[in-house]
Amino acid sequence: MLTRIALHSLASRRTTALITVFSITVSLFVLLGISHIRHEAKHSFGQAVSGVDLIVGPRTGQLNLLLYAVFHLGNATNNIDWKSYEILKDHPDVAWSIPLSLGDSHQGYPVLGTIPEYFHLFRYGQRQALAFFSGQAFKRPYDVVLGAEVASALNYNIGDKLVLAHGMATTSFSLHQNSPFQVSGILAPTGTPVDRTLHIDLSDLKAIHQDWQSGTLAPSHQHDNSDHHFNTEPESVTAVMVGMKNRLTTFNLQREINNYQDEALMAILPGIALSELWQMMSWVEKTLGFIALLVLFASLLGLATMLLSTLQQRRRETALLRVLGLRPLALLVLLELEALLLVATGAIAAISLLKAGLIMTQPLLSQRYGLFLSEHILTGHLLNTLGLVFAATFVIALLPAVSAYRQGLHSSLQPR
Amino acid sequence: MLSPSAIAIENLVFRYPGKTAAPVLSIRHWQVEPGQRVFLSGPSGGGKTTLLNLLAGVTTATDGKLEVLGVELAKLSNRQRDRFRASHIGMVFQQFNLIPYLSILDNLLLAARLGGTSSTTAKKRAISLFTALGLDNDILAKRPEHLSTGQQQRAAIARALVNAPAILLADEPTSALDNVLRDNFIQHLLTATEEWNSTLIFVSHDHNLSHCFQQAVSMQAINRPETREC
Numbered sequence A: 001m002l003t004r005i006a007l008h009s010l011a012s013r014r015t016t017a018l019i020t021v022f023s024i025t026v027s028l029f030v031l032l033g034i035s036h037i038r039h040e041a042k043h044s045f046g047q048a049v050s051g052v053d054l055i056v057g058p059r060t061g062q063l064n065l066l067l068y069a070v071f072h073l074g075n076a077t078n079n080i081d082w083k084s085y086e087i088l089k090d091h092p093d094v095a096w097s098i099p100l101s102l103g104d105s106h107q108g109y110p111v112l113g114t115i116p117e118y119f120h121l122f123r124y125g126q127r128q129a130l131a132f133f134s135g136q137a138f139k140r141p142y143d144v145v146l147g148a149e150v151a152s153a154l155n156y157n158i159g160d161k162l163v164l165a166h167g168m169a170t171t172s173f174s175l176h177q178n179s180p181f182q183v184s185g186i187l188a189p190t191g192t193p194v195d196r197t198l199h200i201d202l203s204d205l206k207a208i209h210q211d212w213q214s215g216t217l218a219p220s221h222q223h224d225n226s227d228h229h230f231n232t233e234p235e236s237v238t239a240v241m242v243g244m245k246n247r248l249t250t251f252n253l254q255r256e257i258n259n260y261q262d263e264a265l266m267a268i269l270p271g272i273a274l275s276e277l278w279q280m281m282s283w284v285e286k287t288l289g290f291i292a293l294l295v296l297f298a299s300l301l302g303l304a305t306m307l308l309s310t311l312q313q314r315r316r317e318t319a320l321l322r323v324l325g326l327r328p329l330a331l332l333v334l335l336e337l338e339a340l341l342l343v344a345t346g347a348i349a350a351i352s353l354l355k356a357g358l359i360m361t362q363p364l365l366s367q368r369y370g371l372f373l374s375e376h377i378l379t380g381h382l383l384n385t386l387g388l389v390f391a392a393t394f395v396i397a398l399l400p401a402v403s404a405y406r407q408g409l410h411s412s413l414q415p416r
Numbered sequence B: 001m002l003s004p005s006a007i008a009i010e011n012l013v014f015r016y017p018g019k020t021a022a023p024v025l026s027i028r029h030w031q032v033e034p035g036q037r038v039f040l041s042g043p044s045g046g047g048k049t050t051l052l053n054l055l056a057g058v059t060t061a062t063d064g065k066l067e068v069l070g071v072e073l074a075k076l077s078n079r080q081r082d083r084f085r086a087s088h089i090g091m092v093f094q095q096f097n098l099i100p101y102l103s104i105l106d107n108l109l110l111a112a113r114l115g116g117t118s119s120t121t122a123k124k125r126a127i128s129l130f131t132a133l134g135l136d137n138d139i140l141a142k143r144p145e146h147l148s149t150g151q152q153q154r155a156a157i158a159r160a161l162v163n164a165p166a167i168l169l170a171d172e173p174t175s176a177l178d179n180v181l182r183d184n185f186i187q188h189l190l191t192a193t194e195e196w197n198s199t200l201i202f203v204s205h206d207h208n209l210s211h212c213f214q215q216a217v218s219m220q221a222i223n224r225p226e227t228r229e230c
Helices: A002-012 A014-047 A062-070 A082-089 A148-154 A202-208 A247-258 A270-313 A315-323 A328-369 A380-409 B048-056 B078-088 B104-115 B119-132 B137-141 B149-161 B179-196 B207-212
Strands: A054-058 A094-100 A109-114 A132-135 A143-146 A181-187 A198-201 A239-244 A265-268 B007-014 B025-032 B037-041 B063-068 B089-092 B167-171 B199-204 B215-218
Touching: A002 A014, A002 A328, A002 B104, A014 A270, A014 A328, A014 A380, A054 A062, A054 A247, A054 A270, A062 A239, A062 A265, A062 A270, A082 A094, A082 A239, A109 A148, A109 A202, A143 A148, A148 A181, A198 A202, A239 A247, A247 A265, A265 A270, A270 A315, A270 A328, A270 A380, A315 A328, A315 A380, A328 A380, B007 B048, B025 B048, B037 B207, B048 B063, B048 B089, B048 B167, B048 B199, B078 B089, B078 B104, B089 B149, B104 B119, B104 B137, B104 B149, B119 B137, B119 B149, B119 B179, B149 B179, B179 B199, B179 B207
Parallel strands: A109 A198, A143 A181, B037 B199, B037 B215, B089 B167, B167 B199
Antiparallel strands: A054 A239, A054 A265, A094 A109, A094 A239, A132 A181, A143 A198, B007 B025, B007 B063
């Protein structure tokens, strides 16, 4: 019955109620959005690579190496020599190694040159292996294996042909038009950067670049490329993922690589680099979260102000409700109900907006920033946040609610 | 066994809390028998509203004894008093008798709910009350603002009687009505209270109305704050 009164009471003040709901919606949208993105980003980062003991690349920043080797973001400034890779590969402590070569793209999606073993050696999430949704790993020259998102976003199927672009720009003017690739396999979704990557064989990558000099196609070589496909041992790779025979030797190898004399190399531990990346971002996230909390606090105060200002109008209503036998405590509950109803409405609106926003920006976020944000926002984490929001609402709404209680307590028959 | 008086007052004193000034209200003895219809008149500031507050149990007396339907209100807890009022006392005021954002039916159901009357009973009563009050059932779905003042006041009687209270207190209920509406209102009020066998305390400063009631009492006759102290 009180709920019914509360609903009608709010409906009778719908202009102020709507403005209040709107302000709560905006602040909850920001708060829940930040909280969700933080949670998802952390998850998404942590899932990106697993079971890799070392990532080896040219000497650069630890984060830089991590970003391009794992997330395929940014550009490698340097490569490492193929000879160095071979020494590493044959190192007695190394169980397996995957060379990675980056630099080309297709419609904004990065192209990764690697070896066929990548598909059964690479691990993500909780040590999960990659699985083929359809097709198989590259076997013939100019085969390409697509990540799940690439295939679905660009609508490719097994057997389709596509042309790679030189460099990472979404609209590149220099295409490897002479060497079209054929889709040989499509990977199952992983929720990691693998989904938006095109995988080709290292030797194919070498082949398509054979006629390229300093970033442009040499004019004398505008012919079909297929006859180039021999003797294609790559000269260099961008980075190498390494798995150890015995994990205890990881640090020894890391030191060895870092001190390698013939080339400026660097080895990082992905787990440590990931947490460093995370720490770097966490203060941004904490600041944003704090601002969101302040915004929420302001709108809850606005809500309390709105309810307080109705108390004057409510004096007669309060008197009448008391005459009908309503207890003063019920008046307190009534005001609390109104406050919670407003916040609940705002929360529903904010969640819907957030969900719609995520569905709309998902492709862009994963493509541009490698962020895989699930649109399933109703997680325990979000429910906790909402619980706290309702608790805060309850406390702040005590301000007008207690006033209503006192008004009810001192009410007489007909205040004039 | 004799049924208790509807209202029984002995040496009742009311002062505003914290004020040491002379009492606002001081009644040595006043008694109203069940089913009586009493016209209570008096100048404004004569303590009429204070008396009604006391009778309704919205405030309690500083001193003395006040029994309503044989129950001493001052001895009840706040919550018991609220319940007692909800189920045994109906009230009609000069204006603002209905919650503006609820339909007339919801207003009636709210009063019924608080008075412990089931909604089925309340709906049945509402229809027979509406017939007695000359109101169309159509207005049950309307909100007070869509009713004329006369209709609002009669709907207020229906709301006040929905719990079949033993006592109906009416505080200047006709002040906002013109003469025609006023006579019509009183007619309906008397019919309805008679039908429901309620004791009626009708407070007004308009002496022209007193002839409609079995008993007319002037506030000055019962309230003697100045003589109480000697």
